[in-house]
Amino acid sequence: MNKLSTIHLHTNYSDGVNKAYEYIEEAIRLRLKSIGISDHSPVPFNSTWAMKKEDLSKYIAELDYLKRTYKKHISVYAGMELDYIQGYNIKKYIDFDNLNLDYFIGSVHYIYSEITDSYGTADNSQEEVEKLISNGFNNNGVLFYKKYYQTVQEMIKEYDPIMIAHIDVLEKRNRNYELFNPDTEEYKNQIENTLNCINKSCVEVNTGAMAKNIDVMYPSKYILKQCFKKKIPVSVNSDCHFISGLQYGYDKAKDTLLDIGYTHIFEYDGKFIKKEL
Template structure:
């Protein structure tokens, strides 16, 4: 039984909905959850150009302090009914490690939780958002030469996110680790996920990192499964990696997404130690 949703977005997300924080909390209680992590997209480095058309991939720097204050308010409002963690989903962007470390050094003390994710891939000095659209994925395929090369570039970047020092407040959880499968029904592949994920799971175990078991892919029509899928969830469990369910909800009705696909024989993390 899932009692902790460790990946919930908020009205501060510029590509999400305006559903209020309180509505997420009330829905969590309705579904029997005892804890949630609000996990808004951390602001991107000041000198990084967001490559998506509306530059709306992440929280505005101007809204960051307000976001932290508003989560503190709902913590107090729901005290005794729901444990609420203040979090940020932090982008690992190759080439911007110093800027990311500086942000984490500044805001890490205000956080209870965080996730490290890869959305942007760097090829020949140009950044493309992997999961923005099938068209952006197609652009990556054209740039790197094949669908298999896109997956390989993605996992190479995930490995760098795991191994790169980002200071004392580096996130301890890796987000939606198979995000490159978001459009897999349109871009089928022969890529050897087993071999690559075995390498990554070993690295995560050695770094004492947890894994975001992300339900959002179930709602994506060209994906249809969790990130990672149930077979790889079982494999991660065999590596003794802590597994934290996250709906990755950007609207209240998306909470609890993907739970019907989760292996029932595996225990998921129920709360965070603080």
Template structure:
């Protein structure tokens, strides 16, 4: 059995291309230790990828049913990717404390800008992210990534998730360093301030971009090194939106982690467990 798994994936309930049962059957074929379904939480603003609020009861009911059908073959967990949005109460909007979830992961996609009096998204298309930088922050890279990491820090403090999804997702559209210089002192200060808030959460090593032909694993090697130095645990997840991405590029992730100095990752199977790589 493969000791690794994924607890970060998306079905048709949000922006995935497959149903939950299809991922589960593929996970069984691959011999994964377990699987968690974590569709994007409903949010109190217009979104093209979030689950609809009215679908929440059916989502949980379906996953409970699939646990009964497939539970003898693989451990299945009901999760959610809980978006943090500055100025909006996502938890209250979905009556979060009343939900029958096994776990949730925390993430930041939305970046607020006073100049546009609204939100842009951190991992939109290249053109749209550049537009957010230029129109939302007057092309000021420092203001742009400072606002992003400020939001990440608020998410960590308010949500305290077991897993912090795509910690530096801004890197997804910054391969050519068009948006900002990740080697700059200002950027590193924001990263450090954010990492220093992490106490129990794992930082996700996310292979999702690679499954979409974007040659980037996040977090960056620099951030992974700082995680080791700060004794912060990591967990490999695919953030997949289609079956072929279920455990995509895990070997590359393991190679990077070993190169950085990690010998273990954490895998969620009811609780976070330490697994040798």
């Protein structure tokens, strides 16, 4: 796929390997027209993969510097993957309105369990996700995915982001139906309810797991078919954490979208622009 832009990637400010300028130079080499840096937002508790709050001002300043430095070669946009966490106001925590970001992506990783009064992440290791379901949801995968999609629905309504990241990221550890059965009407109803919350957001087609040798693309083909029926726009992004993954899996994403019936995707260059597949 001849993509002109990518806006979901992570640098060493959060859980990425490379520095922001390295992604930008790789994007120039690949002849991209624009690139957006979108590190994980700080969260109000210990996290191994979120940006540290004390690094936030440095992050913004560095991206502003890189915009100016590379403006003759590529458009650079300052973004953020803004986590939604039940019980916390992340926007207030990071003084979001005064950051002057160009865009942000909405996502859900953390799921709250009333049973344990604690949070777990939906895309953690297989062992940790199974432990979360066992301890936090009475070993019931249905309760787990219902809570996840309830949280995603809240995120969409509260954030109304330009793009919803990896909308079914909980499928990462469910490739062989280890956690729950996504073919049931009960699961499909959760998808229907979630997609019905979308106002103007694009749904991200995310190839990030594939670059880590996990054979899953978000969202599932079933969800993409429902998006197509509802005329929900999509945007393909790699969610990469190292520069070699900047355009990983895009041909597979293109083939999947064409097979479903999509003829266009949306790419970001200051705003989302419709582009033929």
